[in-house]
Amino acid sequence: MxxxxxxxxxxxxxxxxxxxxxxxxxxxxxxxxxxxxxxxxxxxxxxxxxxxxxxxxxxDYLLVTKYDDSIITEHIEDHYKVLSGEYSSARLYDTEHNSYSSYDDFVEAMEAGIDTYKSKGEQYAILGTNK
Incomplete structure (x- = not known):
């Protein structure tokens, strides 16, 4: 601080x-x-x-790195794309202007995927019933 x-x-x-x-x-x-x-x-x-x-x-703006194993290279760092876009737009774009769902990539980056996100929500719901 x-x-x-x-x-x-x-x-x-x-x-x-x-x-x-x-x-x-x-x-x-x-x-x-x-x-x-x-x-x-x-x-x-x-x-x-x-x-x-x-x-x-x-x-205001979101930057996400996304692993892409379809990229053929010897260097692991070259497998990552940088996606960017306005946080409120629901779309992210790579350097070739390909469009991606910001929801999918944000949840992947912040929650380790939708399954983990849902599992966490289910666990919170279980905890809530035991008040």
């Missing part, structure tokens, strides 16, 4: 996994507000694998 405070007068702010060592309550109650305040006067880039942070931020 101190580093975020110190960066408030910078034009561009890069934040790499700010959720490290933070619980989701702190992310929701403290971190999100600070990142949104920074956004008012700076371009803020946040890298995260935390679905709570990713969802609560409601970013």
């Amino acid at each position: 101190l580093k975020l405070e110190q960066s408030k007068n910078k034009q561009i702010i890069l934040v790499d996994e700010p959720e490290a060592s933070l619980d989701n309550a702190f992310i929701k109650n403290e971190l999100i507000d600070e990142l949104k305040k920074l956004k008012l006067s700076s371009s803020v880039f946040v890298v995260t694998h935390n679905s709570t942070l990713g969802s609560l931020l409601k970013p």
